[in-house]
Amino acid sequence: xxxxxxxxxxxxxxxxxxxxxxxxxxxxxxxxxxxxxxxxxxxxxxxxxxxxxxxxxxxxxxxxxxxxxxxxxxxxxxxxxxxxxxxxxxxxxxxxxxxxxxxxxxxxxxxxxxxxxxxxxxxxxxxxxxxxxxxxxxxxxxxxxxxxxxxxxxxxxxxxxxxxxxxxxxxxxxxxxxxxxxxxxxxxxxxxxxxxxxxxxxxxxxxxxxxxxxxxxxxxxxxxxxxxxxxxxxxxxxxxxxxxxxxxxxxxxxxxxxxxxxxxxxxxxxxxxxxxxxxxxxxxxxxxxxxxxxxxxxxxxxxxx
Amino acid sequence: xxxxxxxxxxxxxxxxxxxxxxxxxxxxxxxxxxxxxxxxxxxxxxxxxxxxxxxxxxxxxxxxxxxxxxxxxxxxxxxxxxxxxxxxxxxxxxxxxxxxxxxxxxxxxxxxxxxxxxxxxxxxxxxxxxxxxxxxxxxxxxxxxxxxxxxxxxxxxxxxxxxxxxxxxxxxxxxxxxxxxxxxxxxxxxxxxxxxxxxxxxxxxxxxxxxxxxxxxxxxxxxxxxxxxxxxxxxxxxxxxxxxxxxxxxxxxxxxxxxxxxxxxxxxxxxxxxxxxxxxxxxxxxxxxxxxxxxxxxxxxxxxx
Numbered sequence: 001x002x003x004x005x006x007x008x009x010x011x012x013x014x015x016x017x018x019x020x021x022x023x024x025x026x027x028x029x030x031x032x033x034x035x036x037x038x039x040x041x042x043x044x045x046x047x048x049x050x051x052x053x054x055x056x057x058x059x060x061x062x063x064x065x066x067x068x069x070x071x072x073x074x075x076x077x078x079x080x081x082x083x084x085x086x087x088x089x090x091x092x093x094x095x096x097x098x099x100x101x102x103x104x105x106x107x108x109x110x111x112x113x114x115x116x117x118x119x120x121x122x123x124x125x126x127x128x129x130x131x132x133x134x135x136x137x138x139x140x141x142x143x144x145x146x147x148x149x150x151x152x153x154x155x156x157x158x159x160x161x162x163x164x165x166x167x168x169x170x171x172x173x174x175x176x177x178x179x180x181x182x183x184x185x186x187x188x189x190x191x192x193x194x195x196x197x198x199x200x201x202x203x204x205x206x207x208x209x210x211x212x213x214x215x216x217x218x219x220x221x222x223x224x225x226x227x228x229x230x231x232x233x234x235x236x237x238x239x240x241x242x243x244x245x246x247x248x249x250x251x252x253x254x255x256x257x258x259x260x261x262x263x264x265x266x267x268x269x270x271x272x273x274x275x276x277x278x279x280x281x282x283x284x285x286x287x288x289x290x291x292x293x294x295x296x297x298x299x300x301x302x303x304x305x
Numbered sequence: 306x307x308x309x310x311x312x313x314x315x316x317x318x319x320x321x322x323x324x325x326x327x328x329x330x331x332x333x334x335x336x337x338x339x340x341x342x343x344x345x346x347x348x349x350x351x352x353x354x355x356x357x358x359x360x361x362x363x364x365x366x367x368x369x370x371x372x373x374x375x376x377x378x379x380x381x382x383x384x385x386x387x388x389x390x391x392x393x394x395x396x397x398x399x400x401x402x403x404x405x406x407x408x409x410x411x412x413x414x415x416x417x418x419x420x421x422x423x424x425x426x427x428x429x430x431x432x433x434x435x436x437x438x439x440x441x442x443x444x445x446x447x448x449x450x451x452x453x454x455x456x457x458x459x460x461x462x463x464x465x466x467x468x469x470x471x472x473x474x475x476x477x478x479x480x481x482x483x484x485x486x487x488x489x490x491x492x493x494x495x496x497x498x499x500x501x502x503x504x505x506x507x508x509x510x511x512x513x514x515x516x517x518x519x520x521x522x523x524x525x526x527x528x529x530x531x532x533x534x535x536x537x538x539x540x541x542x543x544x545x546x547x548x549x550x551x552x553x554x555x556x557x558x559x560x561x562x563x564x565x566x567x568x569x570x571x572x573x574x575x576x577x578x579x580x581x582x583x584x585x586x587x588x589x590x591x592x593x594x595x596x597x598x599x600x601x602x603x604x605x606x607x608x609x610x
Binding site for chain 2: 150178
């Protein structure tokens, strides 16, 4: 059975676009309940300046809490070296920096052009290495950008290569804006693999145009083993207009489990975690087909019949 | 460029589960507008007894109208030989009979067990052959049944073989109940192809659990060239509880066009057709991500960059 890591990014990517600040205790309950349902990696927050994103001000406390949960890989997003130092101090297992393939988006989002980002990646890599922390780079807007339009696939390959040279240990291709299609997912994975090989392990997909699961399938076909998703499809990128809608964790797990892939996640328990979100964020819409549609047929029953 | 036939089944599968009868003129406008948007095949209705489904009472008139639209392949569903005779008389290009792989569903739906259905298929094949009409068999509940649970894949293979022997010219695998997953889609296509070869061309998918487009992608990978879909995701099967939600034509076309596959369909024009449905059926929810999310990046621009 192929093992697939579903990485829950809701506490970071989901919450960062939501105005209402989720109380620390509710975040803890959410993280603990997902871990109890079998989720093995959670991005608990991001080490951005609290003044910029008050929602993420408690990330260090969440890291400390999540580290007490057995078997959970605790990761956080860092925008720069300053954030990376805070992440290491807080005790993360891993951290990732978003590196926007669209230079326009990068400048708009973090006020850094590509050379400045590569310098930042080198600095973060040194901090990660010194702290014994895993360091991944998320190649964001890799499938297109609402500001720049199409993004050159060759440019993505070259930037991934440069980031590897700067010290990245792992890569994710990120469909920040919901522009990816399955043919492009396959093409870009092959191209980027040609440059950085098996360091490309992960996809961060949005479901803006309903293609999230089809894109995930395309990634699995190309050997992707980590898929990001957000419980209830919470959130998106506040800096890319119209880029709402993370891949829904529940629907992704339904698909993977139905395909006989090993996620280690109990879907019924995962569905129960939605009540924590609903209670803490009553004004936020929750997405997903799985809660209404009822369970799938059991994979083993299906194979046996 | 690979040519993919998107077969619009909304006027049949969409409307059959809706109480409000859509006026004939609105149905004509819908069909004409889809044909003008580039849709090349439409299932305009079904030749069931009008007393059973008043919504389908005007199917013969719709066939006559649709036949006047240049380049459109006009198909209809027939439940039995009596319906087939009416379909041929009305002038369809092709007709299809649903053959439920779950015998319980077949008995509940059309009061026929498998041997009785095979006899009916033989009778319909003779009528089709005499009338010079193309004849397809839809292998319904092929991926599971809400009444029986898992459906034996070997049984599907044997029943397809028997239907081919009885005179079927073409096959569709139908996920009547929304239970299909991409791994199963691939597995079952390969198995059924082993028995009936290239006569299996088509998938009829529902989006009950959000896996519709991922399942479509799995089918494309296995060489499927026809995909059924319903504008706005209208409808489902009234006899299979919980089996709502056809694949949304707009989202399917968005995915196929984005992948550089040749559907011949203009997505912007297709989206405009939704207003016909909204005006004629104000109480029916319309589904789809495409209308809200805005257009994809252009395929050619993407490849060129």
